[in-house]
Amino acid sequence: MQITQTPLNDVLIFEPKVFGDERGFFMETFRADLFTETTGVKALVQDNHSKSRQGILRGLHYQLEHTQGKLVRVTQGSVYDVVVDLRQSSSTFGQSYGLELSAQDNKQLWVPAGFAHGFYVTSATAEFVYKCSDYYHPQSEVSILWNDPALGIHWPLVNGEAPALSEKDQVGCLFNEAPKFD
Numbered sequence: 001m002q003i004t005q006t007p008l009n010d011v012l013i014f015e016p017k018v019f020g021d022e023r024g025f026f027m028e029t030f031r032a033d034l035f036t037e038t039t040g041v042k043a044l045v046q047d048n049h050s051k052s053r054q055g056i057l058r059g060l061h062y063q064l065e066h067t068q069g070k071l072v073r074v075t076q077g078s079v080y081d082v083v084v085d086l087r088q089s090s091s092t093f094g095q096s097y098g099l100e101l102s103a104q105d106n107k108q109l110w111v112p113a114g115f116a117h118g119f120y121v122t123s124a125t126a127e128f129v130y131k132c133s134d135y136y137h138p139q140s141e142v143s144i145l146w147n148d149p150a151l152g153i154h155w156p157l158v159n160g161e162a163p164a165l166s167e168k169d170q171v172g173c174l175f176n177e178a179p180k181f182d
Contacts, residue, residue: 008092012110044131052121057163059118065140067113069133077126078102079119080156087114087181114181143172150175
């Protein structure tokens with residue numbers, strides 16, 4: 001497994017080694033001891049799996065209580081994945097980072113607790129799988145507007161069309177008004 005630091009503090013890319021031949025392929029996608037050694041997180045307690053069509057944008061989400069770290073990957077299709085550092089004590093506070101994740105490249109992104117996270121589906125459909133360090137707590141979930149000018153995120157919108165959003169994402173708050181972490 002190759003592990004690469006991104007421009008944001010503590011956000012990592014995990015790239016598994018893929019062994020393939022005419023029969024198919026094999027790859028190790030998660031190993032608890034390596035993950036804990038690298039991130040300091042001792043347990044991932046919940047797995048989630050979503051399927052979305054092209055043009056769907058989910059995010060930018062985070063939880064104030066039961067704050068989740070997420071190890072995310074795409075098992076079918078491709079997405080543009082974005083994280084925003086909400087930790088005021090971090091030297092990368094307020095900065096965002098985005099990259100394409102696809103079933104073809106097998107990259108996984110570690111999104112530590114204290115970050116907002118979202119993704120935009122660029123392929124016809126995409127299946128998105130992620131492991132979480134704490135349980136879903138809808139009462140404390142926050143959504144930051146995907147197009148907040150203060151963040152300056154350059155989403156690769158298909159044909160330049162506005163993304164399809166959930167009701168909660170349509171009324172998300174601005175970054176400057178969003179609750180932050182110490």
